[in-house]
Amino acid sequence: MTTVIDGKQVAASVIDAVKTASQALTEQTGVKTGLAVVIVGNDPASHAYVSSKSKMAKECGFTSVQHTLPEETTQAELAALVQTLNKDESLHGILVQLPLPKHFNSEAIIQSILPEKDVDGLHVVNAGKLATGDLDGGLVSCTPAGAMVFVKRTHGEDLSGLNAVVIGRSNLFGKPMAQLLLAANATVTVAHSRTKDLASVCRSADILVAAVGRPEMVKADWVKPGATVIDVGINRIAAPEKGEGKSRLVGDVAFDECAKVAAVITPVPGGVGPMTIAMLMANTVIAAYRKAGKAAPKF
Ligand SMILES: NC(=O)c1ccc[n+]([C@@H]2O[C@H](COP(=O)([O-])OP(=O)(O)OC[C@H]3O[C@@H](n4cnc5c(N)ncnc54)[C@H](OP(=O)(O)O)[C@@H]3O)[C@@H](O)[C@H]2O)c1
Numbered sequence: 516m517t518t519v520i521d522g523k524q525v526a527a528s529v530i531d532a533v534k535t536a537s538q539a540l541t542e543q544t545g546v547k548t549g550l551a552v553v554i555v556g557n558d559p560a561s562h563a564y565v566s567s568k569s570k571m572a573k574e575c576g577f578t579s580v581q582h583t584l585p586e587e588t589t590q591a592e593l594a595a596l597v598q599t600l601n602k603d604e605s606l607h608g609i610l611v612q613l614p615l616p617k618h619f620n621s622e623a624i625i626q627s628i629l630p631e632k633d634v635d636g637l638h639v640v641n642a643g644k645l646a647t648g649d650l651d652g653g654l655v656s657c658t659p660a661g662a663m664v665f666v667k668r669t670h671g672e673d674l675s676g677l678n679a680v681v682i683g684r685s686n687l688f689g690k691p692m693a694q695l696l697l698a699a700n701a702t703v704t705v706a707h708s709r710t711k712d713l714a715s716v717c718r719s720a721d722i723l724v725a726a727v728g729r730p731e732m733v734k735a736d737w738v739k740p741g742a743t744v745i746d747v748g749i750n751r752i753a754a755p756e757k758g759e760g761k762s763r764l765v766g767d768v769a770f771d772e773c774a775k776v777a778a779v780i781t782p783v784p785g786g787v788g789p790m791t792i793a794m795l796m797a798n799t800v801i802a803a804y805r806k807a808g809k810a811a812p813k814f
């Protein structure tokens with residue numbers, strides 16, 4: 516019997532734990548967790564993401580601040596806002612929604628966020644802490660942190676003896692995911708577009724994580740029987756069966772056929788997706804605990 520992970524349910528359990536932690540911090544120290552979300556320009560998808568992040572922060576009992584800046588904002592103006600937010604003692608997390616409009620040097624903006632407020636986990640200090648195995652000192656990129664919650668709830672904290680394959684080597688997902696699996700003692704292979712015989716590499720995986728951006732690339736015969744398959748891909752494809760011009764979301768894994776081989780699998784949508792925002796809230800409350808000199812909760 517294959518287990519299909521319900522990402523919405525797991526995300527809700529993380530959010531519940533965040534609410535409890537944030538309330539406990541306020542009771543113990545008087546500190547209210549604060550998150551600032553910054554969006555520049557008019558991209559409708561980014562606006563939808565940002566409003567759900569701001570709304571979720573409020574639901575978690577945080578101070579939630581949103582800065583909506585026009586498309587023509589300059590690099591200097593955005594950099595100045597980040598400096599103001601860095602100095603604001605009531606804010607523990609700063610998120611600058613990506614992608615920024617094309618005229619920005621996004622990397623310079625991200626690297627100007629104080630590492631201890633970088634709740635997206637994209638600052639080189641946070642990437643470096645993860646790479647050196649300092650999981651309790653830094654902040655981990657939200658989507659891999661969320662995927663890792665699934666892995667740990669399936670296999671426990673210690674992945675000794677298990678082979679993990681991550682397809683994709685992006686800084687946003689593939690590399691941090693590989694580091695998290697390694698820190699949990701898995702034997703990790705990172706595959707990418709230059710990997711030879713990807714199917715056979717994947718077949719060695721007890722834990723297979725796909726983060727490529729290619730619809731339904733992973734087929735049933737790539738999956739080791741009984742494996743855990745985590746699908747990170749989000750791809751919109753045409754769905755003429757739903758009507759002319761309609762589309763639907765699929766992952767990087769051919770779900771129906773792979774579900775017959777895997778023991779545990781995540782769907783798209785409703786798998787890893789909902790975890791990203793939950794882990795953003797988790798990172799923010801972790802940052803608030805650290806700033807208050809308290810041991811941060813684990814999620
Ligand atoms: N909240 C969420 O759920 C969430 C968050 C982040 C990302 N995603 C989704 O996850 C997917 C990956 O995101 P990303 O930001 O990591 O993408 P990315 O930066 O484009 O990286 C894609 C990776 O896939 C590899 N790749 C491309 N074609 C391949 C092939 N034919 N065989 C093997 N590897 C191949 C690339 O290899 P090279 O390095 O060799 O080019 C690259 O490392 C996307 O669909 C994205 O939408 C979802």
